[in-house]
Amino acid sequence: MRLDEITRPDFPILERIVNGRPLVYLDSAASSQKPRTVLEAMTRYYERSHSNVHRSIHTLGEEATELYEIARDRVQRFIGAPAREEVILTRGTTDGLNLVADAIAQTLRPGDEILITEMEHHSNVIPWQMAARRTGATVKAIPVTGDGFLDLAAYERLLGERTRVVAFTHVSNVLGTITPVADICRRARSVGAFTVVDGAQAVPHMAVDMAELGCDFYVFSSHKILGPTGIGVLWGRRAVLERLEPTRGGGEMIKEVWIDRAQWNDLPWRFEPGTPPIAEAIGLTAAIEYLEKLSMERIQEHGRELTALCVEALSAVVGVTVYGPRQPEQRGAVVAFSVEGLHPHDVAALLDAEGIAVRAGHHCAQPLMRCLGVTGTSRASFSVFNSPEDVDRLATAVAGLSSAL
Amino acid sequence: MSVTAPPALYSDVIRDRWRHPRRRGDLAGATAVAEDVNPLCGDRVRMMLQVRDDRISAARFLGDSCAICTASADVVAELVEGRRAAEAAALDVSDVLDVLQSDVRPTRMRCVTLPLTVLGAALGVKA
Numbered sequence: 001m002r003l004d005e006i007t008r009p010d011f012p013i014l015e016r017i018v019n020g021r022p023l024v025y026l027d028s029a030a031s032s033q034k035p036r037t038v039l040e041a042m043t044r045y046y047e048r049s050h051s052n053v054h055r056s057i058h059t060l061g062e063e064a065t066e067l068y069e070i071a072r073d074r075v076q077r078f079i080g081a082p083a084r085e086e087v088i089l090t091r092g093t094t095d096g097l098n099l100v101a102d103a104i105a106q107t108l109r110p111g112d113e114i115l116i117t118e119m120e121h122h123s124n125v126i127p128w129q130m131a132a133r134r135t136g137a138t139v140k141a142i143p144v145t146g147d148g149f150l151d152l153a154a155y156e157r158l159l160g161e162r163t164r165v166v167a168f169t170h171v172s173n174v175l176g177t178i179t180p181v182a183d184i185c186r187r188a189r190s191v192g193a194f195t196v197v198d199g200a201q202a203v204p205h206m207a208v209d210m211a212e213l214g215c216d217f218y219v220f221s222s223h224k225i226l227g228p229t230g231i232g233v234l235w236g237r238r239a240v241l242e243r244l245e246p247t248r249g250g251g252e253m254i255k256e257v258w259i260d261r262a263q264w265n266d267l268p269w270r271f272e273p274g275t276p277p278i279a280e281a282i283g284l285t286a287a288i289e290y291l292e293k294l295s296m297e298r299i300q301e302h303g304r305e306l307t308a309l310c311v312e313a314l315s316a317v318v319g320v321t322v323y324g325p326r327q328p329e330q331r332g333a334v335v336a337f338s339v340e341g342l343h344p345h346d347v348a349a350l351l352d353a354e355g356i357a358v359r360a361g362h363h364c365a366q367p368l369m370r371c372l373g374v375t376g377t378s379r380a381s382f383s384v385f386n387s388p389e390d391v392d393r394l395a396t397a398v399a400g401l402s403s404a405l
Numbered sequence: 406m407s408v409t410a411p412p413a414l415y416s417d418v419i420r421d422r423w424r425h426p427r428r429r430g431d432l433a434g435a436t437a438v439a440e441d442v443n444p445l446c447g448d449r450v451r452m453m454l455q456v457r458d459d460r461i462s463a464a465r466f467l468g469d470s471c472a473i474c475t476a477s478a479d480v481v482a483e484l485v486e487g488r489r490a491a492e493a494a495a496l497d498v499s500d501v502l503d504v505l506q507s508d509v510r511p512t513r514m515r516c517v518t519l520p521l522t523v524l525g526a527a528l529g530v531k532a
Contacts, residue, residue, distance in 0.1 A: 343448075343470065343471035343472060344446075344471075345446055345448075345471040345473075345513070345516070346415075346471050346472045346473075349414055349513070350414055353414045360446070361445065361446040361447060362446065362447040366447060369447065375446070375447045375448065375449070375469045376446055376447050404414070405415070405420055405423060405424070405472055
């Protein structure tokens, strides 16, 4: 049985009719849909166990705390993190990247360099620009080659003793390019730079292992891996986390407080002030259990098949340009494309009229759009529930677009 | 592969003005120029006006924009020609929608209003 045949009944939203047609949801790279087990876990928690965590000495408080902390254990195992103390639960990828940038900014000095890439999502650009502005550091970018890869020769030239941070994506949210994380981190380490990896588009589609990748920080969101919105993960190497000062204060992140000073709590709570997203953590646990049951290897294979099919089908349509690496094994499950003579928003609107949901616009990656010489693109992205028939409906609809406007 | 024509999503006016805009192009001797982008999609519209004795004698636009935004810019440029600056600045989104003969969904309303915002900026009106 194909993966989508197994999973489709688990996603209630796929029963929707949109504009008279059964929904074809090809926007999981923006936010994936949720299986019933995730929705049920969150409802069950609110109906039976809801309470605040960590300081409530009553039965519900104990249940909520246990369920919340189980999420950390599940994440630890899921991403191959050496220790649970290294798993910090955030509000999402953007929140995690801001947290890291703020914490690292406290160690930056004028003249220091932050190295990002031209294919970053704005959430891995702006926090570094802000950190640079506060500290006098400068932001530089590794260029992207014509065929959609990072220019590693240029990386070598840009890397120097002033480089304090190398922050880059694991999988491009537009090109789909999988970057050589371990190699990039190894080189960065040789000059003593922190490495920060945006894993938002990788974790939904492939097994990741913190011990293998060799980065200092890895960040991703729950809502792109079938979990709820409002929660994400920041994994940080313990030795590095211990060196960094927290930048956000409040309850939970302290051990003892006086009027003029405080002692920070242990990891990971030091970086988790305030009441955390508890129901969302429980939803995240359910999402990870769902993915593990299917197996990430099988999910990656499914994504590759659909991506290859989509690249082939769209490339065959006259007037369509497909972006990113040609080889499916070198990319994640996103396919950005443009249709000659049509604006990406019009493409998305016309496809929506047929019940097909794709993303259109700059995908929060305007520097990359400038490299590609476009204002925006349309983007189809896949999840476990997408089928070859979905790709077929997309390709058929795209083929009919040139006469539509 | 069978090709099905999608239903008409945009009005005939939008489709026609997207394909054949009347006021698209550069305006040599423009006396008031402004440009802005739609942060949602990155669309860019530049509005160029020739204002003589407080009256707009010519208006043109350039842009990289979707069908709705292009049609709106075309209508805005057409509507303001011959008007006094103050009249032009008072142009409302409903005036543009009337000409476009189209309902526009809330998610696309910025596509209609961007050219009006740029017009206001060109005329020195605070948005």
